[in-house]
Structure formats: C-alpha cells, structure tokens
Amino acid sequence: MSEKKEEVVSEALKAEEKLRSMWYILDLEGRLVPLDKFEFKGHENLRIYSGYEIEKDRTVTQEPPHISLMRSLELVDYESASDPGNFRYYPKGRMVKALLEEYVTDMVLDYGGMEVETPIMYDMKHPTLAKYLHRFPARQYTIEHDDDRYFLRFAACFGQFLMAHDATISYRDLPLRIYELTKYSFRREQRGELAGLRRLRAFTMPDVHAMCRDLPQAKKEFLRRYKLVEDTLTGIGFDVNKLEMGLRMTEDFWKENRRFVRSFVKRFGKPVLLELWKERFAYFILKYDLNFIDALDKASALATDQFDVENGERYGITFMDEDGHEKHPIILHCSPSGAIERDIYALLEKAHMEMQEGMRPMLPxxxxxxxxxxxxxxxxxxxxxxxxxxxxxxxxxxxxxxxxxxxxxxxxxxxxxxxxxxxxxxxxxxxxxxxxxxxxxxxxxxxxxxxxxxxxxxxxxxxxxxxxxxxxxxxxxxxxxxxx
RNA sequence: GCCCCGGUAGCUCAGUGGCCAGAGCGGCAGCCUUGUAAGCUGUUGGCCGCGGGUUCGACUCCCGCCCGGGGCUCCA
CATH class of the missing domain: 3.40.50.800 (Anticodon-binding domain)
Incomplete structure (x- = not known):
C-alpha cells in the first residue's frame, strides 16, 4: 500500500489496552470484595454489569428490542446516506429528543450551570488540543481542507476549556460551572460497536464542567452534582435504584479518600463495581458511571462524573487564589443524563421489559x-x-x-x-x-x-x-x- | 476494525439457475356509518442493496463494496 492513510489513534486508546487494574465489589459496609468472592444473589444486574455472568443460554442472538420500537413508533431511524451511527429523527422522535434536551438543560441551569456554545470542530495542530486528543480514548472524525486538518469534537471539553483559559477567574468564582449540550459529539466508534440508539457515532451529550479550587471543594461539588444526576435521571423516568454503578479510581485516591468513597457508595445505596488502577493513566483520578441494563442484559453507561487533575494545567486554566497565587483548578466532568439518544434507547428498552412482564409499554x-x-x-x-x-x-x-x-x-x-x-x-x-x-x-x-x-x-x-x-x-x- | 449471519414492494416477510417475482399490512378508489385492539371489494406498488464475474441465461452461484444485526472489544 503506497498511500496508506495514517489513522490518528490516541495514546489513551493504546494505554488502555495495556492498563493494569484490579476489580472489586465495594459493598455498603465499605468492604472491598474480589469479584469471585462476592455473593451476587439479589444483585443480578450488578453481576451482569460486572461481566461476571456465568454462561447464560443465549441460543437466540437477537437484535435489541428498542430498534424495532424506535422505528415502529416513528421516532428515529437509520440514515444509510450518512455514515453509520448518524440517525434521522421523525417529528415524534424529534419532539421526544427536544423535550429531553430541554429537561436536562433546565436541570443543569437549576444546579447553577452557565450555558455556553462552542465550535464543533477544532484544529488538529492546536498544541493544547493535540495533546488532549491523546488523553482521550476515542477515535475522531477528521475534516481536511487544503493543508488544514480538523477534528470533530467528541465532547464539550475543548470549547469550554479554551473559554476558561481566556477567562479571568477568582477563587470567589469557584466552583465555576459551565454547561453545553453538544449537538453533536462525534466519535468514530468501531463499526462493530454500533448498535441502534445504544452506541452512535454522532450523539447529543450534555456536558457540565465544574472548576474547583482544591480537592475538598471538588469533593463537595461532586456530591452536589450527584444529586443533579439522581434528580435528572429520575425526572426523565428512570429508577436510579435499578441502575448499576461503576466506580474507577487510582489506588492512591482510594487510600487517601476511603471515607469519602464509602459514604458516596452508601449514598448510592447499593454495592458498586470498583476498579482500582495501579497508576493514573487517564486525566482523571476518579470517575463513576451509572449503567442501565437492557432487555438483552447489556449494560451501557448513562450519567457519569469525573475528577480531572490534568486539564486545568494542560489548558492553562488558572484562577487567582486568596493568597495571591495563580493556581489550576480541579475540573469535574459530568453528564447528568448521558447521551440523549441513549436515554431514548433506555426508555424504549425499559418499556419492552415492562411489556414482557405483562404491562402495556409506555413512554413517560x-x-x-x-x-x-x-x-x-x-x-x-x-x-x-x-x-x-x-x-x-x-x-x-x-x-x-x-x-x-x-x-x-x-x-x-x-x-x-x-x-x-x-x-x-x-x-x-x-x-x-x-x-x-x-x-x-x-x-x-x-x-x-x-x-x-x-x-x-x-x-x-x-x-x-x-x-x-x-x-x-x-x-x-x-x-x-x-x-x- | 476482525469473525459470523442477513439485505426481495413504503413496512413485515415468502420464493426459484429459465415462462410476466408473490402474500399480508400500508397507500389510493369505492362500499359500509361504525361503541373500546384489524369491516368488505377493487387497485396501486419491485435497478430482488450496489458493482463486477461465471453461464446460452443470475433475484438465485462466485468475488468486492455498501447497509443492518450478532460476537470480540468499547463507551455517553
């Protein structure tokens, strides 16, 4: 092949492949239980989510039920004239999606988020972005124009961080909450990973960042945001109690913040899957996600929040602290609902499961x-x-x-x-x-x-x-x- | 991205190496004037995913591509 197209594969993608981590269940008593020692009885969905499922008889490999529903209800459909994973919305689907978008936005504004809008494409040669690209495990869509090369954003981070970089921020302004509903975020996922509305290449994601002064403030804000997450998911129509939490953090963070982590799990109210990393390979030191288990026992993340200790510095975001010194904030990255499309997927799958239980399927x-x-x-x-x-x-x-x-x-x-x-x-x-x-x-x-x-x-x-x-x-x- | 399966009318699906490729639903026309999950009749509708090959002849067999699903993997 003389003209081989070099693919931009982020370093984070590669790093993830050789990542060393340990998996546990963290229970309500605060105990770290290795997966093979945990009694999953009564926590069936956690078992499924943990991937600790004993070979189940799945002789019929079927397509997810939400796919035929999204079409028969005339909500959403494939668009074969676009790239796979880019969908069309019929009037009813557009209305449902618009309502979800408005609702999540209302919730974030209530929480104190300042809504902004930023470009969807960025220069690949921009020094800060180029580095960030390699810290995020996603594949990009790229656009070439003459000698310039752009990538389509895969999250709202870029625009918000660049904006924060240019802002004059005092410690009094913190936590500084910036919000954007990305329409769209683009990730060129592997072909085989796409599945109906569960996994797309273009999706609408609410993304709220909170710039925090230090770890104590970040922890406090993190809990406030958890309430935002809980309220948003509940308001959409999900039972948070039926979601499964994945918590990931560095070993150091765990050692130094056990009490905080345990109380957070208690707040959630159920045992969670905990992944501990020997060392920090990503830009964050802690992250959690709330996962929905669908009709075919597949788990997919809805809401998430993360502690980012790297991008404040990488993007040169500073605030003037009380002592007169400029400092970099800790940044929390949160999506209170997860992708809007994925919410629709989950609502449809939920309706399907209710139908199987003999109820009449409904949307909220x-x-x-x-x-x-x-x-x-x-x-x-x-x-x-x-x-x-x-x-x-x-x-x-x-x-x-x-x-x-x-x-x-x-x-x-x-x-x-x-x-x-x-x-x-x-x-x-x-x-x-x-x-x-x-x-x-x-x-x-x-x-x-x-x-x-x-x-x-x-x-x-x-x-x-x-x-x-x-x-x-x-x-x-x-x-x-x-x-x- | 790799492996496996699939693509026939707007939708769901049947079908054959060879006469004009079928059904139900839908659409349209007419009849019926309706009481809590499908009224009747007629009619319309198809580059049989796209391109190439094998063959006297391809929707059917082979190859490539596109689209969809499953598995691996991964995430919002």
Missing amino acids: MWLAPSQVRMIPVSEEHIAIAEDYAKKMARRRIRADFDDRSETVQKKIRDAEREWIPYIIVLGEREVGAERVPVRVREDGKIHQMPLKELVSEIKKKVKGRPYRPLPMPMSVQRRPKFVG
Whole structure:
C-alpha cells in the first residue's frame, strides 16, 4: 500500500489496552470484595454489569428490542446516506429528543450551570488540543481542507476549556460551572460497536464542567452534582435504584479518600463495581458511571462524573487564589443524563421489559408524542372530537383526533399501537354529556370522567417537565406515514 | 476494525439457475356509518442493496463494496 492513510489513534486508546487494574465489589459496609468472592444473589444486574455472568443460554442472538420500537413508533431511524451511527429523527422522535434536551438543560441551569456554545470542530495542530486528543480514548472524525486538518469534537471539553483559559477567574468564582449540550459529539466508534440508539457515532451529550479550587471543594461539588444526576435521571423516568454503578479510581485516591468513597457508595445505596488502577493513566483520578441494563442484559453507561487533575494545567486554566497565587483548578466532568439518544434507547428498552412482564409499554407521560386520542364513532362526531382535542391543546396537552373512515375498533387498535396513554371514544352518548369514557392505557380500563379531571390528571403527571405541542397535525387523517 | 449471519414492494416477510417475482399490512378508489385492539371489494406498488464475474441465461452461484444485526472489544 503506497498511500496508506495514517489513522490518528490516541495514546489513551493504546494505554488502555495495556492498563493494569484490579476489580472489586465495594459493598455498603465499605468492604472491598474480589469479584469471585462476592455473593451476587439479589444483585443480578450488578453481576451482569460486572461481566461476571456465568454462561447464560443465549441460543437466540437477537437484535435489541428498542430498534424495532424506535422505528415502529416513528421516532428515529437509520440514515444509510450518512455514515453509520448518524440517525434521522421523525417529528415524534424529534419532539421526544427536544423535550429531553430541554429537561436536562433546565436541570443543569437549576444546579447553577452557565450555558455556553462552542465550535464543533477544532484544529488538529492546536498544541493544547493535540495533546488532549491523546488523553482521550476515542477515535475522531477528521475534516481536511487544503493543508488544514480538523477534528470533530467528541465532547464539550475543548470549547469550554479554551473559554476558561481566556477567562479571568477568582477563587470567589469557584466552583465555576459551565454547561453545553453538544449537538453533536462525534466519535468514530468501531463499526462493530454500533448498535441502534445504544452506541452512535454522532450523539447529543450534555456536558457540565465544574472548576474547583482544591480537592475538598471538588469533593463537595461532586456530591452536589450527584444529586443533579439522581434528580435528572429520575425526572426523565428512570429508577436510579435499578441502575448499576461503576466506580474507577487510582489506588492512591482510594487510600487517601476511603471515607469519602464509602459514604458516596452508601449514598448510592447499593454495592458498586470498583476498579482500582495501579497508576493514573487517564486525566482523571476518579470517575463513576451509572449503567442501565437492557432487555438483552447489556449494560451501557448513562450519567457519569469525573475528577480531572490534568486539564486545568494542560489548558492553562488558572484562577487567582486568596493568597495571591495563580493556581489550576480541579475540573469535574459530568453528564447528568448521558447521551440523549441513549436515554431514548433506555426508555424504549425499559418499556419492552415492562411489556414482557405483562404491562402495556409506555413512554413517560411528558414524552408521549400524543397524550390523548379522540375517536369519533362516526363522521357526525368528528366535530366534537376536534373540539375536545382543541380544548385540551389550549391546556397544553397533546391531544389529537382520528378522523379516518375506519371502524372504532380499528382506530382504538391503532391508538394502542402508538402507545397513546388516553383514548376517548366519542359518539351519540357523549354529546352534551358531563363525563367521557377514558380508556386508560396504564390499567386497561375505561374510566368515566369529566374532561377537566383528565386534564388535571395529565397536568399532575407532567409537572415540572417541559412541554412541546403535538408534533404533527391534530387530524390523524392528515398525517404521512414515515415508516411502513 | 476482525469473525459470523442477513439485505426481495413504503413496512413485515415468502420464493426459484429459465415462462410476466408473490402474500399480508400500508397507500389510493369505492362500499359500509361504525361503541373500546384489524369491516368488505377493487387497485396501486419491485435497478430482488450496489458493482463486477461465471453461464446460452443470475433475484438465485462466485468475488468486492455498501447497509443492518450478532460476537470480540468499547463507551455517553
């Protein structure tokens, strides 16, 4: 091969390959238990996450259930005209994603994050970045233009650090919290690692950094951020108690901060997988991630936070301390929800698992593309259905009406297949009636109630979450089919 | 990236080394005027993933590529 294309493989990638580390379970009593000694009974997901699974019979190797769901619900789809791992979002999917983006952003702003926006591509020759590239275990997309070579960011760190480098910061400003929702972060993952929405090459990641004065302040901030993580994941619709924590740190950090680490695990409330490194090979000395276990027993990280002791110096980020000396901050890197796409993946997988348990699969109420479907019994009732839908829309509820010339049964079936939480059939009996028959997906029963009551029930369920209007026409008749 | 499996209509899928490649769903047209998970009839619709090769003849066999899934690995 005369013109072999040199691939930029970061040193961190190579370093990781020969990394020496030890694995334990750190339990609630603060004991370090080697994996083969830990009693996993009652901690099945931790066993799966730890990779300590005894050969399970998986004769059927199947594709993750969220893949057919993301398509059949018309949320997301492959785009074969792009690079693999770059997806298209249909109107409903865009709405779900936008709501998640807004929600996570709201949470971070509440926490005190200052939202910024930075470029998505950077000069490979930039001295600071070139070094950082080699500290991050990811493959880049590169863009060449004449003699210049750029890479697409794989996280929000670059822009924020360069910004912080130029800022004048006093110790009084710390912890300094900077936030960006990267749309997108790009990582050119190995082809075989891509899987539906679980692992992409372009993804949307909220990234909050906190510049801290010293280790004690960083530890305090770290715990505050853990609350942000917990609240965000819970607010999205996850049960944090069902996630598994991976904690990684250097042996030195463990030795010097045992009490802190133990109390953190206690705070989490379950035993965690702990990886100890003999020496620091990465830019961080501690990191954790919260992992979701999907329908096929695959684990993938959602939220994460890290203690970075290297980039303050590498990027020349300084603050003026009380003693009049310039110092480098410790930087915490956190994604409170993990990638937004991955949240969608996890929500779909969760719904699938619930379906297997005999429940009707649903998205959280605030994310349901259509929350209420009005079904007129015959043509004469379309007007009332439309009227009711509009009434609800005025109360910021996503309601629509099925004005197609189909049987009531067919329309109900279709609404159920869309996972619509509430279905109301409207006919002669409902004209001028006080109450309407609401078919509630959650319990599968029909509840007679005034529209008003349904409005307040929905309001209660979506409280504190952002709102977006119906992402398509209110008339079901007037909607294209994006999939099948 | 490597190994294995797959790609046929918008969707799900059947099919054969050779006459015009099939079904269901969907779309469209008409009928029906519907009461809590699929009403009836008709009709439309296919570079059989792309390129090359073998062959009298390829959707079918071979090679390469692209796309998807699984495994290895890895992460948000």
